Amino acid sequence: MNAEEQVQAPGRVVVVGSLNMDLVVRAPCLPQPGQTLTGTRFVTAPGGKGANQAVAAARLGAQVSMIGCVGDDPNGRALRQALLDDAIDCEGVRILPDVPTGVALITVEEAGQNTIVIVAGANGELATEHVDAMEQALLGAQVVVCQLEVPEAVVGHTLARARALGKTVVLNPAPAAGPLPAQWLPWVDYLVPNESEAQLLSGVPVAGRDGAEAAAQALLQRGAGKVLLTLGEAGALLAGPEGVQHFPAYQVSAVDATAAGDTFIGAFAAALAQGCAEVEAIRFAQQAAALSVTREGAQPSIPDRQQVLAWPW
Numbered sequence: 146m147n148a149e150e151q152v153q154a155p156g157r158v159v160v161v162g163s164l165n166m167d168l169v170v171r172a173p174c175l176p177q178p179g180q181t182l183t184g185t186r187f188v189t190a191p192g193g194k195g196a197n198q199a200v201a202a203a204r205l206g207a208q209v210s211m212i213g214c215v216g217d218d219p220n221g222r223a224l225r226q227a228l229l230d231d232a233i234d235c236e237g238v239r240i241l242p243d244v245p246t247g248v249a250l251i252t253v254e255e256a257g258q259n260t261i262v263i264v265a266g267a268n269g270e271l272a273t274e275h276v277d278a279m280e281q282a283l284l285g286a287q288v289v290v291c292q293l294e295v296p297e298a299v300v301g302h303t304l305a306r307a308r309a310l311g312k313t314v315v316l317n318p319a320p321a322a323g324p325l326p327a328q329w330l331p332w333v334d335y336l337v338p339n340e341s342e343a344q345l346l347s348g349v350p351v352a353g354r355d356g357a358e359a360a361a362q363a364l365l366q367r368g369a370g371k372v373l374l375t376l377g378e379a380g381a382l383l384a385g386p387e388g389v390q391h392f393p394a395y396q397v398s399a400v401d402a403t404a405a406g407d408t409f410i411g412a413f414a415a416a417l418a419q420g421c422a423e424v425e426a427i428r429f430a431q432q433a434a435a436l437s438v439t440r441e442g443a444q445p446s447i448p449d450r451q452q453v454l455a456w457p458w
């Protein structure tokens with residue numbers, strides 16, 4: 146099935162992860178330690194790696210359930226509503242009292258590169274019981290997606306449960322702070338790091354294509370089913386038991402790279418859930434991510450399926 150035919154077969158994706166309100170400043174460059182910069186613009190917009198991936202999967206054709214936590218505050222209500230606006234099932238998005246919604250402080254420079262500092266807030270309160278309460282959603286999904294902005298115990302629990310249920314398990318190890326628990330990778334069908342995450346997790350310097358392949362091989366040896374390494378302007382690399390395949394990037398004029406990786410992962414998950422072949426799913430994900438970098442913000446930048454298919458690639 147190719148990307149055009151997917152509309153006949155909507156698949157289901159469950160995303161377990163974070164919801165953040167993004168506080169974004171545009172600046173001529175990224176600040177150095179001790180430096181005060183004058184920014185050019187400030188916006189708030191819905192974000193969080195989990196929520197961004199859920200929105201991407203939904204806009205790109207999947208039926209999506211989100212599992213996460215927000216605080217009982219205006220940011221939390223706005224983030225939940227943003228997901229509902231994209232027809233995402235929010236039964237699993239808990240509204241917790243006495244804890245603030247997660248936030249992300251983001252600086253974006255002129256060429257579109259960013260720095261991000263997150264404060265977990267309610268994301269840090271997500272518990273394994275919240276995932277267990279959404280067993281029906283897990284059962285109905287083809288693909289389950291996790292990242293690392295919620296407690297490690299919840300990620301490990303979800304990966305194990307999704308694997309036991311026979312789901313396709315996608316782990317985006319972001320933000321990576323250190324090695325992953327050794328038992329995780331055998332539960333993962335697709336580990337999807339970026340260059341810096343791959344380097345940190347594998348201990349192999351990701352410089353050039355040889356370095357990227359070596360890092361991906363090291364992660365495969367630790368048990369991941371396949372490693373789908375995103376390389377920004379250098380495209381993506383898929384490493385698995387059959388070998389390594391490189392996917393060149395689509396060239397676009399970058400405005401803001403925020404959530405490009407999330408768009409890639411959400412699109413990839415949506416395409417897989419709809420029965421798309423792996424190579425087609427990767428190309429579709431690359432196209433969606435390429436379009437997202439031509440627009441500002443996290444969720445506001447994520448294209449829908451028609452926009453991706455209509456773009457003159």
Ligand code: RIB
Binds near residue numbers: 163194263404406
């Ligand atoms: O990947 C981009 C996201 O990272 C932002 O939306 C921010 O909230 C952080 O989670």
